[in-house]
Amino acid sequence: MIDQISIILKIFFFTFGVLIGSFLNVLIYRLPRDLNIVLPRSSCPNCNKMIRWYENIPIISFIKLGGRCSGCGESISYLYPIVELLTGCISLWLAPEYLSYEHLLNYLFLFTIMCIFLVHFIVDLKHKILPDSLNLLLFLLMLSHGWLFYKWTFWLSGLLVGFFVPFSVTWLFYLITKKIGMGGGDLKLYGCLGLYLGPIGIIYNISLSCMLGAVVGGLWLLVAKKNKNEPIPFGPFIIVVSFFQIYYFDFFCRYFPCYR
Ligand SMILES: [Zn+2]
Incomplete structure (x- = not known):
C-alpha cells in the first residue's frame, strides 16, 4: 500500500x-x-x-x-x-x-530556484541577458528565506558583498580598459545569491565562477576561434557554481575552509 x-x-x-x-x-x-x-x-x-x-x-x-x-x-x-x-x-x-507542510514548502522553494536557474541559464546563453523579472523573483525568495532562517547580519552582508565586490572590480576594469567586463544582470544575480549564501559563501561563488568562466571561456574562444571582444555570457558559470553550493551544501562544508 x-x-x-x-x-x-x-x-x-x-x-x-x-x-x-x-x-x-x-x-x-x-x-x-x-x-x-x-x-x-x-x-x-x-x-x-x-x-x-x-x-x-x-x-x-x-x-x-x-x-x-x-x-x-x-x-x-x-x-x-x-x-x-x-x-x-x-x-x-x-x-x-x-x-x-514543512517538506512541501521546502520542495517548492528549492524547485522554484532550480526553475529560475534553468531559464536564466538558457536565456543568457541564447540572448546574453539575465531578465530582471527573474532576478527580482529570486531576490524576494532569497530575502524571505534569509529573514526566516538566518541572522540579519548574515544575509545583509552576503547581499552587500555579493553586489559591491564584483561591482567594484567591474568598475576598476572599466576605468583601466574602457570595456564593460560584467553585465548588470550578473551583479544583481550575485547580490541575490549573497542573501542565501552569506558573505563567505558568495566570495567562494565569485571566485569559483570567475575561474570557471576564465577556463571555459578561454577554451571556447580557442576552439570556436571567436573574436576576443565578443562578450561571453557569464550567468551560466554563476549558476553552475550556485547549483553545487545550494544542492551539495555538505560537500562544500567538508572541502572548503571556513565555509560555514
Ligand atoms: Zn508553423
Missing part, C-alpha cells in the same frame, strides 16, 4: 515538473523579447498558426507531430521537450519523502 502511494506521488511530482517545464519554455521564449508571459496563446513563430491545446501537451505532442509545426512543417526546437523532461526530472529529484 505504501509502495503504491509512493509510486503515485512520484508520478505526480514528475508530471507537475513537466507541466511547469512547459511554462518555462514560454518564459525562455518571451522574457528576452519583452512579450507578455500569459497572453496571447502560443503560436508558431514561423507561420503564426495558433497551437491548439492537443498540440501543446508537453513531450507527447512533440513526438506526435514528429518535431514539426502542423501548419507549415517548420521544425520545432529539441530544446522544448528537453526542458520539459529536465524540469520533470528535477521535480522528481527534489520531491519530498513525506507530505508534511
